[in-house]
Amino acid sequence: MSSVMSPVVNVAMSAIDVTIRPCASHRDLQTCVELQRRVWNFSDADIVPAALFVVAQHTGGHAYCACDGGRAIGFALAFAAWRGGSRYWHSHMVGVLPEYQNHGVGRLLKLYQRDEALRSGIDAIEWTFDPLESRNAYFNIMRLGAIARHYLPDCYGATTSPLHGSLPTDRLLIEWPLRARRVESAISGRSGGSYSFENAQHIAVPSAVGEWKTGDPERARQVQSGLRRKFTDLFSRGYAVTGFRRGDENCEYVLEPYED
Numbered sequence: 515m516s517s518v519m520s521p522v523v524n525v526a527m528s529a530i531d532v533t534i535r536p537c538a539s540h541r542d543l544q545t546c547v548e549l550q551r552r553v554w555n556f557s558d559a560d561i562v563p564a565a566l567f568v569v570a571q572h573t574g575g576h577a578y579c580a581c582d583g584g585r586a587i588g589f590a591l592a593f594a595a596w597r598g599g600s601r602y603w604h605s606h607m608v609g610v611l612p613e614y615q616n617h618g619v620g621r622l623l624k625l626y627q628r629d630e631a632l633r634s635g636i637d638a639i640e641w642t643f644d645p646l647e648s649r650n651a652y653f654n655i656m657r658l659g660a661i662a663r664h665y666l667p668d669c670y671g672a673t674t675s676p677l678h679g680s681l682p683t684d685r686l687l688i689e690w691p692l693r694a695r696r697v698e699s700a701i702s703g704r705s706g707g708s709y710s711f712e713n714a715q716h717i718a719v720p721s722a723v724g725e726w727k728t729g730d731p732e733r734a735r736q737v738q739s740g741l742r743r744k745f746t747d748l749f750s751r752g753y754a755v756t757g758f759r760r761g762d763e764n765c766e767y768v769l770e771p772y773e774d
């Protein structure tokens with residue numbers, strides 16, 4: 515179905531044998547639709563239908579799936595995008611089945627996206643994520659070397675996913691400049707974030723807040739309001755998120771003055 519001749523990448527991990535490849539049939543795309551139900555628990559109202567995956571593939575974006583043997587366990591969906599005279603990809607969704615999470619599959623999908631982007635002459639990918647999700651923060655900032663400097667309040671409006679709770683869907687816009695040294699350093703295993711700047715700023719976030727979204731939404735909402743205020747203020751003063759520290763009680767976003 516994809517018009518781009520993308521390779522199939524096979525990686526043997528400890529207990530699973532992961533293959534990443536472009537979705538090649540309507541059946542593949544339907545599987546991505548089903549994966550959304552398992553990963554986000556979306557109701558039909560919020561599911562991205564197979565037709566939009568087709569549109570993404572036909573307009574310069576892509577749909578990739580990650581398979582363990584014959585079983586699809588994750589996918590990536592991205593749209594072609596254009597800003598300020600430059601082409602880039604907007605990666606709308608990357609999801610991995612809960613029982614396969616934290617085994618490196620998400621990272622493989624992102625690295626495959628990066629390789630394919632560079633092969634296609636694209637050197638930037640963007641996506642959004644919820645700053646209350648420490649795993650996603652760590653994954654995006656530290657494992658991939660991406661940065662964030664835009665805060666999008668209630669980006670998607672209300673959704674039906676329990677992962678989003680009943681909160682406004684505030685998001686950080688992630689920028690992944692694929693050829694940047696910080697990205698190369700992060701994906702090769704060296705830290706993507708530097709904490710050495712004298713004037714770095716820090717924004718703390720309770721490590722448990724992701725769980726509060728469903729268990730104690732009011733408490734999560736208060737944390738979200740605080741983050742919205744602090745990020746908006748620092749971004750307006752030219753800072754970008756360049757690091758993320760994990761902790762048992764609290765995690766911490768690290769922001770530095772940032773210029774392209």
Ligand SMILES: CC(C)(COP(=O)(O)OP(=O)(O)OC[C@H]1O[C@@H](n2cnc3c(N)ncnc32)[C@H](O)[C@@H]1OP(=O)(O)O)[C@@H](O)C(=O)NCCC(=O)NCCS
Binds near residue numbers: 609643650652653
């Ligand atoms: C986000 C997602 C795609 C990542 O895929 P994955 O296969 O779990 O990712 P990886 O295993 O490659 O990397 C996850 C990293 O987060 C780390 N991590 C796990 N839980 C964490 C936590 N609570 N806080 C901080 N880091 C955490 C893991 O240790 C791992 O890092 P490591 O490789 O240094 O050990 C997947 O978790 C997912 O589908 N989540 C639900 C849907 C979603 O949020 N999608 C993204 C927005 S569209």
